[in-house]
Amino acid sequence: MNINPSTQHHQDARELETHAHDQTVALGRAMGRRMNRGLVLLLFGDLGSGKTAFAQGLARGLEVPPSFTVTSPTYTLVNEYPGRLPFSHVDLYRLPTPVDPDEIGLLDLFSEGGIVAVEWAQRLHPADRPACRMDLFFTVTGDNDRSIRIIAYGLDPSDLLNDIDV
Template sequence: MKVAPTCLPAATIRAFESRGHDQTVDLGRALGRRLNHAITLFLIGDLGSGKTAFAQGLAQGLDVPPSYTVTSPTYTLINEYPGRLPFFHVDLYRLPEPVDADDIGLLDLFDEEGIVAVEWAQRLHPADRPAQRLELFFGIAGDASRSIRIIAYGLGPSDLLNDIDNWLPPSP
């Protein structure tokens, strides 16, 4: 996985290029291994851009048992998985914009002691976003390539991005 330089401090924003599904999963796993406290991640991108693959890796890094199949909760809205920390996987794709986060219990979920990954988070009103969070922007860069930009808001989330490339497996 290639790490792209940025003009902002490394602790605030990081950019990655994934050359395939497995590298996107690897990035999620690497970040999941570093998580040791509750945090919300917003996964933003078009269909097929890698959000669910990243969430699958995140679940692996959080030690969700392999007997659980992590899929996009498009029709159930929220899936909860056990792990080192509870993992809540949310998908807002089917909901109209702007999503009323309070009506669907999402604001309460942000206060849970677990990891909350929200696909299609761009459908949320900006006022409903927790102050400390990671926003991940997924872009399609080719047939299998994806660009992934991570922005950390708050001191704790910024610390998660320090040296993340040291946690990633080497590119083939």
């Protein structure tokens, strides 16, 4: 498996490339294994860019039991899963912009201490994004290739961004 770190553009950022769906899942799994406290991850990217694949891996890294199928909660808005840390997978695709996070219960999720991954996070107004979070920008760069830029806000980036072993 080959995930190549690119040059860093921001001191709290890292850019990775994946070359297969399984590598995007593996990146999520590797990050999930390193998580030891609540964290919000905001996932940005077009349809098919790897957001859900990453969330599936994240769930496995958080030890969500294999009996739970992790799918994008496009129609239910939030899927919650048990694991080493509680995992909430949110999809804002079908909601109008900007989303009121309090109206749909996101502020409660953000403060509950579990891991929250929000797909289509661009639908949140920047002022409604938690100060302590990770933003992940997924870009399709080829048929199976993805560029994933990860920026940490209010975190020690070495917690999750350095030495990711996939």
